Amino acid sequence: MDIKELTIQSALEGFQKKKFTVVDVVRACLANIQKYNDDYHALLTVVDEKTLLCQAEKIDKTDYSLPLSGIPIVLKDLFTTTGLRTTAGSKVLEHYTPVYDATVVARLKAAGAIIIGKANQDAWGHGSSGENTDYIPAKNPYDPSRVPGGSSSGSAVAVALGMCLASTGTDTGSSVRGPAAFCNLVGLKPTYGRVSRYGIIAMASSFDTIGHITKTVYDNALMCEITAGKDAYDATTGDQQVPTYSQGLDGTLRGKTIGLPKEYFELKGMDPRVRDATQAAIKKMEDLGARVIEVSLPHTTVAMACYYILVPSEVSSNLARFDGVRFGCGRETFGLEAKRRVMIGTYALSSGYYDAYYQTAAKIRTLIKKDFDDVFTKVDAIVAPSSPTLPFTIGERSSDPVAMYLSDIFMCPVNISGVPAVNVPCGFVGDLPVGLQIIGPQFGEQNIYQIASVYEKATEWYKRTTPV
Amino acid sequence: MNYEPIIGIEVHVELGTASKMFCGCPADHFGKEPNTQTCPVCLGLPGALPVPNKKAVEWTILLGLALGCTINEESKFDRKHYFYPDLPKGYQISQYDQPLAIGGSLELSNNPIIQSSNNPIKKKIRIRRVHLEEDTGKLQHAVVDGQRVSLVDFNRSGVALVEIVTEPDFRSVEEVDLFTKKLQQIVRYLRISSADMEKGSMRIEPSISMRKVESRKSKVESGEYPNYRVEIKNINSFKFARKAIEYEIIRQTEMLVHGDTPTQQTRGYVEAKGVTVAQREKEEAHDYRYFPEPDIPPMRWESSQLSAISRQIGELPDAKMKRFITAYGLSAYDAGLLVETKERAEYFEQVIRQKSAVISLKTIANWIINKKVDIEKTSPAQLLEQIVESTVVSAITDSEMETIIKQVLLDNVKAAEDYKNGKAQALMFLVGQAMRLAKGKSTAEILKINIIETIKI
Known part of the structure; x- marks a missing residue:
């Protein structure tokens, strides 16, 4: 058993067939944490070995009947966990231990998952590279001189380096898909309201979605069918029934229409090597039976401006509770990016500026939503690169916030409109992975999982594990 | 200015x-x-x-x-x-x-x-x-x-x-x-x-x-x-x-x-x-x-x-007061006090639903308003019993009562004025005078109620 190649699916099979035990898998994860964490900084908190092995033994002694029995997972540090430090990647919460579990955490625990630790991230979710953590930034396991993507940086690194079999992330603008793309993994940004936000430290409440990072589409679908669904503690979750996503992944792409947004492919900043890899992936999808057409998302050009008004506005509000009265650390402990967003948001909501900024951006949001709705009357899915570039080097963009913001240009519009999207690996440039984004209509997770899965089975890029 | x-x-x-x-x-x-x-x-x-x-x-x-x-x-x-x-x-x-x-x-x-x-x-x-x-x-x-x-x-x-x-x-x-x-x-x-x-x-x-x-x-x-x-x-x-x-x-x-x-x-x-x-x-x-x-x-x-x-609003105080005046012939004063709380108004209506013909609506209203009946502890039936008992004690006819009160008020114009202007003590003086005229045929409490009523009309 090589833990870096092990998927949830194969682990569950291995437990059942007594090929290895949960204790074996947990020990292997702990060994990788020991081996890599000091260099790659994937995890901020690791549950102590004794507790973990005790949990593992208990599962080995009973049975493996739960859907995630004995699967070691890592949680992004925005996920509130009873009795387990939760920092949000920020020094403000360096010593904060929550008294309750997020709904998703409770559901994963109830499904038999073992929580092995909490992952590094851009503080509060503010970032696309992992460099905005208030701790030591995580590194890309395919090239440690490069960023692993953010903000769910540690979540991706931990899966890629075999510290766990799957992880959770949040995606407000790119934060699950981005790191999944940069680390050769599958990452889902579900439909807004599909997965409960209760107990997830809020970044921008009307954008935040709760996703997962896994090696394969099957694993991802399996996790999503456990975490998704109505939650009485989150008024924005939808009543829609949750399909058994993992059971609808086979078939072909025959009869599927895939749209390529011309505005995305016309973007000047796109790395030609990323374009080539994406084009090859699209060709592959055509070979698998898909019909490919060009579509238009006309408001793409103003999407980032809209995003960077609305998101900081909500950020400034959501961070107001960290006023220094509680949680141990004062406001001076906020990092630069958080302060920048609080200032932008406070300004955009101020009386006299509200109409010009927040209100205008809210109107643009409606137009962007309509762009997507219109396209989905013609196509089953939209396909685009997740990131216009390859993983960039550490420090390359950290002094230029606007350049950093623009690395999410293909992903942020998806959050503005609320629709789901999944990143699936689509090849390599040298040693660096490239990610493909498959975007679906509202509550169309089943559909994009199926397309991603058919493509994945035909290409198997996920099998190329990290060089270390 | x-x-x-x-x-x-x-x-x-x-x-x-x-x-x-x-x-x-x-x-x-x-x-x-x-x-x-x-x-x-x-x-x-x-x-x-x-x-x-x-x-x-x-x-x-x-x-x-x-x-x-x-x-x-x-x-x-x-x-x-x-x-x-x-x-x-x-x-x-x-x-x-x-x-x-x-x-x-x-x-x-x-x-x-x-x-x-x-x-x-x-x-x-x-x-x-x-x-x-x-x-x-x-x-x-x-x-x-x-x-x-x-x-x-x-x-x-x-x-x-x-x-x-x-x-x-x-x-x-x-x-x-x-x-x-x-x-x-x-x-x-x-x-x-x-x-x-x-x-x-x-x-x-x-x-x-x-x-x-x-x-x-x-x-x-x-x-x-x-x-x-x-x-x-x-x-x-x-x-x-x-x-x-x-x-x-x-x-x-x-x-x-x-x-x-x-x-x-x-x-x-x-x-x-x-x-x-x-x-x-x-x-x-x-x-x-x-x-x-x-x-x-x-x-x-x-x-x-x-x-x-x-539909859950129900009858609000203004409407209830109007209805009490027209349906029960109560004075605006009595109706206003009875509808002060919904509980009191409902209590009043429960009592009158159970009352016998001999007891007047006005008497019931007087008892609830002036005797400060504890409506939580006194059931409508108990209140009616109390009223009947005290009526028996009072051996004075209505017209006798009217005469006594009129006489007291006529003899003590100053005290009546004082009471109207808010001097509570003046009322006790008037009650004392009425007691004297009633010669034990009525109680201080009943005389008091009648004096207040007469003054306020």
């Missing part, structure tokens, strides 16, 4: 729902051990989310409808931001530009006998809006281990709070007094809150400014309001509201007479000294940075839902 007060008020009423506005914690916080009724939501812990209390929303609509408001078909919650240690999220969930109810009114009319006032008042106060929000925690300033500290009790945090905002339609303290008492009565009739001022479940915030009265002939109100207003925060008794407004009227008038303009301010009422003191100037006013609460989807109301809520 004459000035008249221009007053508008905001009233906060804590709803009596079982649970808080956005979580499942008990809402009844009065006198509870601090921080025993809290959870991640009302403590504003990271990650916690609000889920609105359906009952609280329906009750706010109910109050809005009872006050003649229009219900906004589409309504939403907004975040109102400010920093204060008793506000754990750094914002209060409130309603900004789409409150649940708008544009109502409340008819004021005083009953000169009950309110013992010389100015008859009959006017309509317009209600600008009725909206729903959450209450804050409470600060307690204490000394712990020799250190002066401020402690926060979050039991009240997140309790459903309705805010009623009037137009600046009041022109006197009496009008404000009448309005707030009537509002309290309606809230209690709807059984949506105890509205106890002393427990803080009803709080008054008047805004006062003074306007020059231009000339005698232009009695019609000009729409112009002064360019400043002074808001007095969180007053927790009718008496203090009166005193605070009276104080402000004098303070502002004096300033204006001396050629100064009062500044736009928030002031607080200091109970011990009976004065208001400045708390915040206009320049220090908060920019609340309202924006739509993203954690709660907007609300939409079908007319069928609204009519279902509307």
Whole structure:
């Protein structure tokens, strides 16, 4: 058993067939944490070995009947966990231990998952590279001189380096898909309201979605069918029934229409090597039976401006509770990016500026939503690169916030409109992975999982594990 | 030069729902051990989310409808931001530009006998809006281990709070007094809150400014309001509201007479000294940075839902009083006192449903009003028994009684006048005189009731 190649699916099979035990898998994860964490900084908190092995033994002694029995997972540090430090990647919460579990955490625990630790991230979710953590930034396991993507940086690194079999992330603008793309993994940004936000430290409440990072589409679908669904503690979750996503992944792409947004492919900043890899992936999808057409998302050009008004506005509000009265650390402990967003948001909501900024951006949001709705009357899915570039080097963009913001240009519009999207690996440039984004209509997770899965089975890029 | 007060008020009423506005914690916080009724939501812990209390929303609509408001078909919650240690999220969930109810009114009319006032008042106060929000925690300033500290009790945090905002339609303290008492009565009739001022479940915030009265002939109100207003925060008794407004009227008038303009301010009422003191100037006013609460989807109301809520209003005090006068032939005075609380009015109607023909409606009304019957402890049947027993004791006929009372009042005009002017002792003197004339054939209590009745008619 090589833990870096092990998927949830194969682990569950291995437990059942007594090929290895949960204790074996947990020990292997702990060994990788020991081996890599000091260099790659994937995890901020690791549950102590004794507790973990005790949990593992208990599962080995009973049975493996739960859907995630004995699967070691890592949680992004925005996920509130009873009795387990939760920092949000920020020094403000360096010593904060929550008294309750997020709904998703409770559901994963109830499904038999073992929580092995909490992952590094851009503080509060503010970032696309992992460099905005208030701790030591995580590194890309395919090239440690490069960023692993953010903000769910540690979540991706931990899966890629075999510290766990799957992880959770949040995606407000790119934060699950981005790191999944940069680390050769599958990452889902579900439909807004599909997965409960209760107990997830809020970044921008009307954008935040709760996703997962896994090696394969099957694993991802399996996790999503456990975490998704109505939650009485989150008024924005939808009543829609949750399909058994993992059971609808086979078939072909025959009869599927895939749209390529011309505005995305016309973007000047796109790395030609990323374009080539994406084009090859699209060709592959055509070979698998898909019909490919060009579509238009006309408001793409103003999407980032809209995003960077609305998101900081909500950020400034959501961070107001960290006023220094509680949680141990004062406001001076906020990092630069958080302060920048609080200032932008406070300004955009101020009386006299509200109409010009927040209100205008809210109107643009409606137009962007309509762009997507219109396209989905013609196509089953939209396909685009997740990131216009390859993983960039550490420090390359950290002094230029606007350049950093623009690395999410293909992903942020998806959050503005609320629709789901999944990143699936689509090849390599040298040693660096490239990610493909498959975007679906509202509550169309089943559909994009199926397309991603058919493509994945035909290409198997996920099998190329990290060089270390 | 004459000035008249221009007053508008905001009233906060804590709803009596079982649970808080956005979580499942008990809402009844009065006198509870601090921080025993809290959870991640009302403590504003990271990650916690609000889920609105359906009952609280329906009750706010109910109050809005009872006050003649229009219900906004589409309504939403907004975040109102400010920093204060008793506000754990750094914002209060409130309603900004789409409150649940708008544009109502409340008819004021005083009953000169009950309110013992010389100015008859009959006017309509317009209600600008009725909206729903959450209450804050409470600060307690204490000394712990020799250190002066401020402690926060979050039991009240997140309790459903309705805010009623009037137009600046009041022109006197009496009008404000009448309005707030009537509002309290309606809230209690709807059984949506105890509205106890002393427990803080009803709080008054008047805004006062003074306007020059231009000339005698232009009695019609000009729409112009002064360019400043002074808001007095969180007053927790009718008496203090009166005193605070009276104080402000004098303070502002004096300033204006001396050629100064009062500044736009928030002031607080200091109970011990009976004065208001400045708390915040206009320049220090908060920019609340309202924006739509993203954690709660907007609300939409079908007319069928609204009519279902509307059916729960029931008979309100004004309508009930009118019905008591016409259906039971009661005086406005008696009817007014009987409908003071819904419980008393219902009790009265239960008693008359069970009564025998010999006991008059008037006697029952008299007993409930003047004998201060404890309606919680005395069943309607028990009350009827008591009335029958005491009637037997009284061996005087109605006409004899009338003669005695008339004679007493005729002989003691001065004492009768004194009583009318509020001297309670004069009544006892009159009762003594009547006892003498009745020669033991009646009781002091019955004679007292008859004297009061006769004087008031």
